[in-house]
Amino acid sequence: MNMKQRLKILHLEDLPTDVELVDRELKKSGMQYESVVVSNEQDFSRELLRFSPDIVLSDHSLPTFNSFGALKILREQQIKIPFILITSTTSEEVSVQVMKEGAWDYILKDRMQRLPSAIEQAIDKYNVRQAKKKTESDLEAAHHKLLFHFENSPLGFVEWDNHFNVKHWSPRAEEIFGWTTQEYQDLQIQGFNAVYEDDYPIAVQKALELTSGGVSSNHFLNRANTKSGKVIWCEWFNSVQKNSDGEVMTIMSLVSDVTEKKHAEEKLAANEKRFRSLIENISDAIVVSDADSNILYQSPSVERILGYSEEERLNKSLKSFIHPDYSKQYAELFQSVLKNAGQPHPFEFPFLHKKGSYVWLEGITTNLLNDLSVNGVIANYRDVTQRKMLNKILQEYNDRHEIVSRATNDAIWDWDIENDFEIWNHGTQTIFGYNEREVGSSRNWWKEKLHPMDYERVNQELEESFKRKTENWISQYQYLCANGNYKYVLDRAFILYREDKPVRMIGAMQDITEQVVAAQELRSLNERYEIVLDTTGDAIWDWDLLSNEITWGEGLFKLFGYQAKAAIRSSFWFDKIHNDDRKRVEQLILEVVSNSRQFKWEDEYQFRKSDGTYSFVHNRGKIVRNKEGKATRMVGSIQDITERKLALEEIEKLSLVASKTDNIVIITDAEKRIEWVNESFVKRTGYTSKEAIGLTPRILQGPETDPYIVSRIQKHLEAGQPVIEEILNYSKNGSKYWLRLNINPVFNNKGELTKFIAVETDITHQKEYEANIVAIARELTELIEHANVPIFGVDRNGYINEWNKTTAAISEYNKNEALGKKWINFIDPTVHKKASQIIENAFAGKQSVNFELPFVSKSGKQFILVISISTRRDRNKNIIGALCVGQDLTEVIQYRQGLENLVQERTLELNQALKKEKELVELKSKFVSTASHEFRTPLSTISLATGFIRRYKQQIVPEEIDKKLDNIEKQVNQMVYLLDDVLLVGKAEAGKILVNRSEIEIETFKTLAAEVIESKRTKHRLHFSNECTVSSIMTDEKLVRNIIINLITNAVKFSPEAGKIEMNISCDLHELILTIKDQGIGIPEKDLKNLFTSFSRGSNVGTIEGTGLGLSIVKKAVDLLNGTIELKSILGKGTEFKVTLPLEYA
């Protein structure tokens, strides 16, 4: 009330003079006022409401009314305005009584001058009182409002005094901690609820902050013990309330149970930790960089490989660590990586080591910039420097092998004995005419080509070598050429043994046809010579020196064609001697005959035959002397040695040929004494022909000559067999040289051994490169075989010709199974095209490195090899195949995939946990929002109704006020129901509801349903039917009531077009079946899943209000009673719920 306004005075007085008196007095004081004067009860009551006075001035007694009556009305109407009694009665008793009844003051009519000040005082007092009241009620209202919100908040609300003693906490706080306010107060614990020991310091610190007035609000997290002994995580939001003096009065806290969230966070942290430790404990190096290739993270293995620690490389560009020659390639790769997010890119680059050297790293890099868990470009790699080196060495060996094998015309073969797989060099084509396609890969292919005469022998020799474990094998045989002819072959081989078993044999077949043919011819000539020598009949003669007549034997005719039956003069003989020889012959005979000591004569000359041609003859004679020593006769024989002479000339000629081709030719007698040597012999050995003749070839042998070979030669020669051997010989000056011997025995017509002819070739040079190739091949073999990476070879036609141990182990195919098969058959069929392309590229001469190819093992498992292919070339530089060096990536890839899966799994788990948490938070916040909406509507009604009473109380009749009050009460009840629902759900979820059975009449359910429908004030009609065989059942009344109230309420709410609601109860001794059917909007199928979940509401509810708690309550009640609930619903047609409850009887 404002004093500046005109004061409204209701004056109860029946005497106009007294009215006049008051008026005069008030006007005199200058008071601004208006007044209404009444004199009876009826007028008083009316004006009290209509005029709404600020003050009542009242006479004590009036004809029909008095001041007691007036005060009573004010009291009843709860109108608390000042009431001043104006009376002439001096009776103190009356005055006291009136004051007792509620008058504020009294004025005696004869002391009226006090009136204005009395009014002023009363009004002041009234104003103060009103203001105080208003403040109190405002405060109370605010407090109630606050409490209301807190009490119904999903957060717990706790109010503390300034010593942190609990003053009050909300039901939710009770749910969180388990203690009621009273229980907690009894515990006499100060501070944040039963703080977990470890978190005590933070709780104390936070509490002190607040009570000291340092901060007006704070927030923190701690663990707390609940009444049931559980440890939960609490999140506190605290604020301080201060009084006007700034002293801390109370502390208000909101608390929520964040245990689940905290656990989700912990799980996340643990997963991250696990992920990180996984990364850090693997041998693969991992580097994460940003989009500018700056290093963000590197795993500990990087330091091991590159020498740099994480700090040393952090934020530096990866580019600066790449070998400068590869920087462009790297830049291209990185561009591609950035462009193709998520796609792994293999790479292989030399990286800078801290020591300044470069390390070959091979790996995979992937753009995971968009992946929140990585947010970078990730690269994992491993040190492949060793593999790289091995590859290089292999290539070198391979090249050397090829070069050496190209340097010879021999057919080089390499036989893998264990797996019976043989490869041939170009020689098989150049010597024997077999092309690549015709060459077989088994030893049998070679065996089939052996001459039938040699087949058994050669195989025996081979077997024997294996048995004796000799490293060298040598054999001569005839070998079938592609054109059907046989060639003489000298096959020398080196045998590799492993654990005493022959595993590999590398040999060289040399075409020695020319030599053999030459040697054979020599032998046959010699044999002819011997035969001539032995079989030709001699021409016997008997020369009478005294008569100078010669008597000839039969041979003269046989050999020369002359008939000489009687003695003929010696001139007949001399006449036939060639003029070139005659003089010499005659002179020699004269000398021999005239020398009395000579008894023998011998000479060779040309003798003319009867046909005029000349023959070479050997003439020998024996001289007969008389006592005086005079020659009287000479007896002898003439041999025709023409053919022998010719044969010898032929030998000379052949020797000449042999010497030109560097072949050494030696002819010995049966005792192996040298009879003849050629020029090559002289050149090579340093012995002259004269020096050599008469010696044995043993003089050529020296300390390093293999005695075993010597004895072998000896053995063969003694048996009269031909020999081919290789042997180390020494020249006269001591230099060593290798010879290949081809010795043939020569027999006469009686089968007696007479001579040996040896044709020998200097093979020192060949021997050297053979030793070389064997060494290389041996090393290569071992290298390939024992390499700890898979290596396999492919020929030009795609057939496998190498297959090392590691490949066999990985693929599960042993060498035997793989060799000679198409390589593509080992590749995963889905990438055949790519694989063929790669090998074709290699054959086209393009370098092929680092192809990731999936292979399929024998058992059908896939394994991934990263292969690098180097080509193999023949001497014409034609590509003849490829050598593939691989690295088994299966583990790396599986590991990588495992890692990816793990990350995915973790991310998924995490997302699920977060999603669940988010859903929960969303549901709760949705609940808060809907619940608050639900509360606001009745609150609006209350607010308006109270406002109405206050504002119009003077204009309205009491009945109207009653109506308003009823209205308010109804709203309050509605809010109480809602609150009950919320609490019920909370309790049910916490398992705090106990089933309490009692006997209930079936009909009470009908009454209940009818009441619910009635309360909704809609036009729904209830059709109730009772098919029970009993009239009452034992059950929990509260729970069943909840079921019915909620189902009926839903039926009404969700059938806005009203209509029929059918309720049927049937029951026997065992169960109760309750169906409630409406004609409403129905429930969409997609919502059925979450239908009974708290806070969830159908998607078609539109603006129909609700909290999403009803069916949740129903379900919980049904569950508590061990029952079931089913529903049938047709969208737009209606829904029918069927509840089945088992009944129990004690």
Added chain:
Amino acid sequence: MPKQILIVEDTADLRHNIVEVLSMEGFTVSDSANGEEALVLLETINPDLIITDLLMPKMNGFDLIQNIRQNIQWKNIPILVFSATPPIENEKRVLELGANSYLKKPSTLEALVDVVNKLIEHE
């Protein structure tokens, strides 16, 4: 000539209370329980102010505002939204749709009368 106000509110108790209050304040008051009813009623009356709730069955407040604003005859009638939904969510939206003011439930009678008077005088 007393000013006329149309109340659109689905909660009967609240609706009656608003009607009573505004009647006491000297207005002629009509009421309907949802947007659909309101549109029917608008054909016969010409109110000086419309007070509407937002969440109502059949036709909600948002649609009602849109319908009114799209009608030449009604587009200038001031609209007061009286809703229990939090203003953060809906105030901007309804003002954009063409409502003139937003009053949050619960509200004191004085606040309601105040805003009603302002809107009517302004007009």
